[in-house]
Amino acid sequence: MIKIKIIAMGRLTEASFNLASSEYIKRISKFFSLTVTEIKPVQISGNPGAKEIENALLSESSKIIAEIPPKAYVVAACVEGKQLSSEKFSSIIEEKSTYGYDTICFIIGSSHGLHDSVKKRSDLKLSFSEMTFPHELFRVLLLEQIYRAGEILNGGKYHK
Amino acid sequence: MIKIKIIAMGRLTEASFNLASSEYIKRISKFFSLTVTEIKPVQISGNPGAKEIENALLSESSKIIAEIPPKAYVVAACVEGKQLSSEKFSSIIEEKSTYGYDTICFIIGSSHGLHDSVKKRSDLKLSFSEMTFPHELFRVLLLEQIYRAGEILNGGKYHK
Numbered sequence: 001m002i003k004i005k006i007i008a009m010g011r012l013t014e015a016s017f018n019l020a021s022s023e024y025i026k027r028i029s030k031f032f033s034l035t036v037t038e039i040k041p042v043q044i045s046g047n048p049g050a051k052e053i054e055n056a057l058l059s060e061s062s063k064i065i066a067e068i069p070p071k072a073y074v075v076a077a078c079v080e081g082k083q084l085s086s087e088k089f090s091s092i093i094e095e096k097s098t099y100g101y102d103t104i105c106f107i108i109g110s111s112h113g114l115h116d117s118v119k120k121r122s123d124l125k126l127s128f129s130e131m132t133f134p135h136e137l138f139r140v141l142l143l144e145q146i147y148r149a150g151e152i153l154n155g156g157k158y159h160k
Numbered sequence: 161m162i163k164i165k166i167i168a169m170g171r172l173t174e175a176s177f178n179l180a181s182s183e184y185i186k187r188i189s190k191f192f193s194l195t196v197t198e199i200k201p202v203q204i205s206g207n208p209g210a211k212e213i214e215n216a217l218l219s220e221s222s223k224i225i226a227e228i229p230p231k232a233y234v235v236a237a238c239v240e241g242k243q244l245s246s247e248k249f250s251s252i253i254e255e256k257s258t259y260g261y262d263t264i265c266f267i268i269g270s271s272h273g274l275h276d277s278v279k280k281r282s283d284l285k286l287s288f289s290e291m292t293f294p295h296e297l298f299r300v301l302l303l304e305q306i307y308r309a310g311e312i313l314n315g316g317k318y319h320k
Contacts, residue, residue: 014180014183015179016176016177016179016180016183017176017180018176019175019176019179020174020176020177020180020297023174023176046317083289083290083291084290084291085290085291085292086291086292089291111320112320128289128291129243129288129289130243130244130245131243131244131245131246131249131288131301131305132245132246132308132319133301133304134304137180137300137301137304140297141291141293141297141301144293144294144297145291148292157206159292160271160272
């Protein structure tokens, strides 16, 4: 069973997203061994300049990279990434587990995104939509797709 | 202020999505007059054939079309639709309110989607992602984008 690790910046502060996330984590445990690691984002001012954002993302990036397991296939969530259908997403999870990886590691940035060094370290840049969603809601979307992938790979009726 | 109407098949049965939906509806009321009309989906068997699905969607379609206000710009959510950025999505809401429409009407189908007659009645077929999401979660995504559109059009800091 391939392991899945999600590295996310910040906590889920909205009660609804927390509840949805717990529910999907419970359902995912049927299919994958999942861990979620939350990293405290760097506090920045209310109206930050480009340099302040860059410095914050850089400081976050070293903590993120330190959390990536050695034999992980790394997927960074970025709006400029590639979009996949749910079927294709599930086939990537299946495929990587036969290619010598023991973990698929998803990285979700803060509302300012991810530093370039994290994107460069990743094997796949993945986008879910041309639209922008809050990173807390994005975590729910990712968990739902991981659960759906488990259902697809195990021939369940959830995905039709 | 343009009115927004969401016509959705079925109720939100997951507590987390219900909570998230209520929260966004409250926030949206700052910007738009929003109504959500839920239509009871036709019950179909656990393993339906194509004909059974077609009949159910057709029966649902007449109830959906009857709920569309006369001067509405109609947006149907379909996986084969066009994707828009959040900015473009907000500009459509703004633009239509100056073009003689008094309502923007979004239609969300059940897990089997929407009948062709509803898609033909719509002015825009809109997709949020190449991925498939549960229709309950999709409703949360739509509400979040409507709220975000309000923030964008009013120069708020929510969208950056």
